[in-house]
Amino acid sequence: MVPLWMFLLVAAALFAIGLFGVLSRRNAVAILMGVELMLNAVNINLIAFWRYRTPDTMIGQAFAVFVFVVAAAEAAVGLALIVAIYRRRQSVAVEDVNLLKW
Amino acid sequence: MLRDALIQAGMNAGLATFLDILGGVLVAATFGMAWVLFGIWIERKVAARIQNRVGPNRVGPYGLIQNFADALKLLIKEVIVPRNADRPVYFLAPVLMVVSVILIAAVIPFSSVVIGTDLNIGLLYVLAVGSLGTLAVLMAGWGSNNKYALLGAFRAVAQLISYEVPMVLALLIPVMLAGSLSMQDLVRSQHVWFLFVAPIAAVLFLIAAHAENGRAPFDLLEAESELIAGYNIEYSGMAFAMFYLAEFMHAFFVAIVFSVLFLGGWRGPGAETYPILGMFYLGIKSMVVYFVTVWLRLTVPRVRIDHLLALNWKIMVPLALANVILTAFLFKLVPTPDYSAARAIAEGEFTGVASGLYRLLGPEFVAMLPLAGVLLVGNIALLVAAAALLRWLARRRRQEVEALVDETEYAPGVAAAE
Amino acid sequence: MEITIELLVFLVFALLTLAGGLGVVLARNLFRAALLLLLSLFGVAGLFVLLAAPFLAAVQVLIYMGGITILIIFAVMLTRGMVRARNVFSEQWDLAAIVSLAFLALVVYLLWQLQQGSSAALFAAPPPEGGLENPIAALGAALVDPAQYMLPFEVASVLLAGALIGAIYIARDDEVE
Numbered sequence: 006m007v008p009l010w011m012f013l014l015v016a017a018a019l020f021a022i023g024l025f026g027v028l029s030r031r032n033a034v035a036i037l038m039g040v041e042l043m044l045n046a047v048n049i050n051l052i053a054f055w056r057y058r059t060p061d062t063m064i065g066q067a068f069a070v071f072v073f074v075v076a077a078a079e080a081a082v083g084l085a086l087i088v089a090i091y092r093r094r095q096s097v098a099v100e101d102v103n104l105l106k107w
Numbered sequence: 108m109l110r111d112a113l114i115q116a117g118m119n120a121g122l123a124t125f126l127d128i129l130g131g132v133l134v135a136a137t138f139g140m141a142w143v144l145f146g147i148w149i150e151r152k153v154a155a156r157i158q159n160r161v162g163p164n165r166v167g168p169y170g171l172i173q174n175f176a177d178a179l180k181l182l183i184k185e186v187i188v189p190r191n192a193d194r195p196v197y198f199l200a201p202v203l204m205v206v207s208v209i210l211i212a213a214v215i216p217f218s219s220v221v222i223g224t225d226l227n228i229g230l231l232y233v234l235a236v237g238s239l240g241t242l243a244v245l246m247a248g249w250g251s252n253n254k255y256a257l258l259g260a261f262r263a264v265a266q267l268i269s270y271e272v273p274m275v276l277a278l279l280i281p282v283m284l285a286g287s288l289s290m291q292d293l294v295r296s297q298h299v300w301f302l303f304v305a306p307i308a309a310v311l312f313l314i315a316a317h318a319e320n321g322r323a324p325f326d327l328l329e330a331e332s333e334l335i336a337g338y339n340i341e342y343s344g345m346a347f348a349m350f351y352l353a354e355f356m357h358a359f360f361v362a363i364v365f366s367v368l369f370l371g372g373w374r375g376p377g378a379e380t381y382p383i384l385g386m387f388y389l390g391i392k393s394m395v396v397y398f399v400t401v402w403l404r405l406t407v408p409r410v411r412i413d414h415l416l417a418l419n420w421k422i423m424v425p426l427a428l429a430n431v432i433l434t435a436f437l438f439k440l441v442p443t444p445d446y447s448a449a450r451a452i453a454e455g456e457f458t459g460v461a462s463g464l465y466r467l468l469g470p471e472f473v474a475m476l477p478l479a480g481v482l483l484v485g486n487i488a489l490l491v492a493a494a495a496l497l498r499w500l501a502r503r504r505r506q507e508v509e510a511l512v513d514e515t516e517y518a519p520g521v522a523a524a525e
Numbered sequence: 526m527e528i529t530i531e532l533l534v535f536l537v538f539a540l541l542t543l544a545g546g547l548g549v550v551l552a553r554n555l556f557r558a559a560l561l562l563l564l565s566l567f568g569v570a571g572l573f574v575l576l577a578a579p580f581l582a583a584v585q586v587l588i589y590m591g592g593i594t595i596l597i598i599f600a601v602m603l604t605r606g607m608v609r610a611r612n613v614f615s616e617q618w619d620l621a622a623i624v625s626l627a628f629l630a631l632v633v634y635l636l637w638q639l640q641q642g643s644s645a646a647l648f649a650a651p652p653p654e655g656g657l658e659n660p661i662a663a664l665g666a667a668l669v670d671p672a673q674y675m676l677p678f679e680v681a682s683v684l685l686a687g688a689l690i691g692a693i694y695i696a697r698d699d700e701v702e
Contacts, residue, residue: 006577007535010636011661015539015572017547017632019565021625026550034555034600038562041593042546042666045569048581056576057652062679063667067674068625069581073588074681075550080593085696091604092698100615107689195558227661231583238591242563245598247554257602263593271591288661 012053031098033087037080044076095103124427135212135223143355144174149394150355150401157405181351184344189252192341197250201342201349206244208356215363216291218385220444229290230278233364233366234271243269244338245351251341259337262412268321270417274315276427280308280434281368294372296469298444299479307430307486309369311423316361317400318415320354324407325415359393366392419447426493431484437485439479442465466520485505535575541567559598566590577652625634631644 019042026039048069055065091097135300148163155162163170188197211233213223226264228233241264248260282288284304285296302309320323339350366372373385410418430489452462465473526574552558566589573582615621641649668671 007532008649008651010582010640011535011539011635012572012576015542015634017636018543020532021629021632022543022546022550023623024628025625026625029618029664030550031615034556034597034604035550036556036559036612037600038558038597041562041589042549042595043568045589049569049572050574052573052578052581054578055579057647057650060577060653063664063673066581066664066675067633067667068576069615070584070664070668071677071681074685077588077631078684080596081688081692082695083663084596085692087600088603088696091606095606097604104614124698193554193556196556221526227659228579228583231587233581235586235591238587241591241595244596246560247596249598249602261599261602264599268592268595284664 009053010056012025012049016046016053017047018047019043033090033097033099033102034084036099037083037087040079041076042081044072048072123226126332129500131223132213136209139209139356139359140302141211143352143359144178145171146359147174147355147396149397153401154397154405178348181182181348183344186346187341187342189341190511191252193250193252194297195250196246197341200247200250201346201353203246203357204240204353205349207236207239207243208360209352213361214290215360215367216294216372217389218382219291219379220382221386222291225289225291230282230293230368233281233290234275234278235520238271240353241317243353247342248338251338253341254309256340259340263321264336266321266325266412266415269330269416270315270318270423273311273419273427275422276321276367276424277308279347280305282432283434290367290372291359294367294374296470297374298475299372300369300506304479304482305369305430305434305486305492306483307426308434309365310370310438311427311430313365313396314398315362315423316365316376317403320357322354322358322360322400322404324403324410326409340470357385359397362397362400363389363397366482370396422497426489429489429493433485433489434482437482438478441481444471444474444478446474531575535572538568538571538575540568541565542572555601556598559594559601562597563590563594566594578660580664 023039023042023046026042027036028039030039031035051065051069051072055069059065087097092103094101096102135207151173152170162503163173163429166172166176214226214229214232216222216225225295244263244267245260248256248258248263251257259499281293281301284301285293287293287296366389372392373382373389375384375388378385378388449465453465453470535654542565544564545568548561552561566585570582570590573579573585584690615672636648639645668678669675677682
């Protein structure tokens with residue numbers, strides 16, 4: 006049997022990795038991948054707590070399903086934005102997108 | 108079976124289970140591949156007959172060994188790797204392709220007892236594993252570092268992910284009728300074959316699965332005349348053979364999954380008591396379905412890419428959605444078949460025509476008939492309505508074009524450009 | 526601690542998840558990063574199976590690996606000019622590393638504290654036996670039950686429809702008109 010804290014540890018590490026990716030990468034697609042990792046870490050946590058605390062209700066699983074929905078929507082819109090930006094500026098590095106910055 | 112024998116021989120229970128599973132997997136995979144080589148022979152023969160040829164007839168009786176010879180040839184050919192290929196990606200792609208197909212076998216109920224594992228999410232598993240093939244196509248296209256391969260991969264993925272939508276929607280119908288995602292439950296609840304309960308879903312699934320498989324008339328992935336060979340152009344030798352093998356195995360599994368979902372799987376007279384009969388029935392059913400797909404492949408010309416996507420998004424997806432809504436509605440409307448009551452009538456005293464009918468045809472079958480009849484009528488009505496709508500739309504468009512031609516006097520070039 | 530097969534399987538999937546994740550953020554070639562993301566997502570699906578949530582594992586493979594990752598790979602291919610950029614990290618990568626390590630340290634510290642303190646029993650306990658008989662049916666019922674998650678479910682479908690239309694509108698080529 007695997008104790009709960011192991012799952013939480015893996016989720017935390019995955020979240021930290023994703024956070025690093027989001028904060029450090031220049032490419033917007035890579036940043037999006039970091040976000041996906043963070044969302045997955047959250048899902049591991051949700052399911053782990055569901056399994057160990059409330060397996061007789063559906064709270065954890067239902068919430069994870071909504072995280073999937075949000076992730077899908079976020080990926081679709083985010084990647085559409087990235088493709089549109091690339092078409093305009095021939096770059097998807099986040100520091101090149103600075104028209105509104107001064 | 109193997110597990111018990113090993114435990115009796117004094118082996119650790121965990122290790123015995125592992126070996127049992129491993130043995131099952133090996134048998135299933137090897138059997139699948141050997142069967143594919145035989146199946147390719149059937150396909151070549153059928154293709155030859157349809158095209159008025161003879162087909163393979165030199166190696167072995169009736170050319171039976173031809174495919175083994177071809178496989179051997181492909182095995183000993185050199186695998187040529189493009190210089191700028193992304194090597195790990197390039198080599199992983201065919202492996203992933205084959206794996207994504209073989210994994211489907213794990214949940215197929217070959218008979219009432221022979222099934223790799225009866226997952227309670229069986230059908231979802233089939234879809235999930237099948238979607239990995241798309242990734243293999245992308246990897247092949249990218250890893251080859253060839254513009255034709257990349258273009259082919261783009262096209263292929265556009266096609267594969269588009270056709271996943273109507274496929275999933277069509278598969279919702281059997282799931283709804285059976286109330287379960289488990290493949291075994293899906294088979295067991297087909298007292299009336301789902302082909303007759305949900306014909307629209309069956310046809311939609313067959314078309315979508317055929318497109319997923321990328322065979323003619325949907326073989327745009329490898330349209331030789333446009334893309335040379337599509338995403339697998341840079342592959343040779345064994346690596347190419349794996350793509351080839353995966354395609355054929357996929358075609359077989361499509362036929363098998365179709366039989367399981369819509370043709371009652373292993374069901375048939377005596378299949379419950381003699382499981383081996385079930386395998387026989389499933390084999391016959393899937394061969395019939397396979398023959399139909401080969402027939403389709405050989406007689407219908409390739410469609411254009413925009414037609415392909417239009418067919419999907421403008422016809423199949425709306426039809427599938429309407430079908431889901433209609434089926435759900437009718438399913439709620441008709442009272443759920445009362446199987447235990449039917450069984451009681453069949454086993455009770457003989458009182459007349461009704462109980463005789465129940466005994467003759469099987470109580471579950473008779474109990475399910477009203478539901479099946481209502482759904483069948485609903486399906487036919489939906490099909491008629493869809494056809495009428497399409498006709499109306501097409502006529503309106505034609506009238507618009509004709510009006511345009513009248514306005515510009517007779518100028519075919521202008522009308523065509525508009 | 527006793528070493529069981531379950532623990533070994535857990536370790537394999539955890540390793541896949543974390544190694545894949547590290548690869549995603551460190552890989553220079555963006556296409557490779559996307560493939561490693563796949564590996565990581567597969568590891569997460571395995572963890573879901575271990576947590577007795579096979580439905581979510583299948584959805585993970587179908588939606589994440591078969592859908593979202595393919596979208597990402599498409600974006601990588603459409604922005605091909607950026608795949609082999611020289612410096613993939615921004616100037617603030619050192620700060621980012623410190624922040625994420627600090628976050629990890631904080632969580633580990635909290636977990637350790639909890640394990641030592643009041644929640645020790647919870648952390649070491651095996652998952653409760655039993656649970657629902659048919660969790661998939663229960664999940665389906667919960668999602669369309671007005672007393673449970675019907676409203677969020679409908680909102681989610683509206684969100685998806687909005688995202689679909691928005692994505693098409695944004696990514697459309699204006700010159701095609």
